[in-house]
Amino acid sequence: MKYTIIMMSGTKVNITEEDYKSLANKEGKVYIPSANTTINTASIETIMPEQDNTLQERKNNKIGILHDGTRVIRHFGVWYLDGEFHEEGGRIIPSKRIDPVYYPEVGIDCVPNEKEYQKFALIENKEERLKAILGGKDIKRISSEGFKKLGEL
Numbered sequence: 845m846k847y848t849i850i851m852m853s854g855t856k857v858n859i860t861e862e863d864y865k866s867l868a869n870k871e872g873k874v875y876i877p878s879a880n881t882t883i884n885t886a887s888i889e890t891i892m893p894e895q896d897n898t899l900q901e902r903k904n905n906k907i908g909i910l911h912d913g914t915r916v917i918r919h920f921g922v923w924y925l926d927g928e929f930h931e932e933g934g935r936i937i938p939s940k941r942i943d944p945v946y947y948p949e950v951g952i953d954c955v956p957n958e959k960e961y962q963k964f965a966l967i968e969n970k971e972e973r974l975k976a977i978l979g980g981k982d983i984k985r986i987s988s989e990g991f992k993k994l995g996e997l
Contacts, residue, residue, distance in 0.1 A: 845861045845894070846858060846859070846861070847859050847861065847863075847864045847891055847892065847893055847894060848891070848892055848894055849890075849891050850889045850890050850892070851883065851888060852888070852889045857876065857879050857881060857883060858878075858894070859876055860878040862878070863876050863878045863879070867885065870885055871885055871886070872884065872885060872886070873885075902953070902954040902955060902960075903954070905918065905956070905957045906918050907926070907957060907958065908923070908956055908957055908961070909955070909956060909958055909961040910942070910947050910950070911947070911964070911970055911974040911977055913965070914942075914947075915927070916942055916950070918955075919937065919938050923941070923942040923947075923950045924938030924941055924942060925940040925941075925942060926938075928940040948974065949974065949977050952978070954977065954979070956977055964976055
């Protein structure tokens with residue numbers, strides 16, 4: 845398994861599992877052979893598995909496609925159906941909010957963008973496509989209680 849170190853400066857360093865394990869209980873400057881670099885452990889913000897890195901990057905998407913092919917946009921952190929707008933106070937804003945119970949990718953904020961969705965579109969079964977979008981997590985429809993726990997995954 846590969847890991848990504850995210851430094852406080854925002855710099856990302858990709859490392860192997862061996863290097864990840866070797867960082868345990870180390871302080872100060874440490875040489876990372878797989879990245880051919882030296883880092884200061886005090887400057888590490890987080891280390892995450894490569895799979896989770898993709899899910900983390902999706903949180904920045906403003907436009908996306910859901911597992912069933914529905915196009916959506918994000919407006920102030922909330923996902924809405926793309927193309928459905930209304931006027932309010934002289935501003936045009938989205939009107940149809942996406943249900944996170946039916947669309948778990950919205951619930952955990954990992955909606956793929958159009959380019960990324962193209963690789964998922966090849967999966968014909970919608971449930972399997974959803975599972976692939978969620979990084980392999982097998983989540984079907986969830987209750988409001990389950991939705992609270994979903995954010996912890």
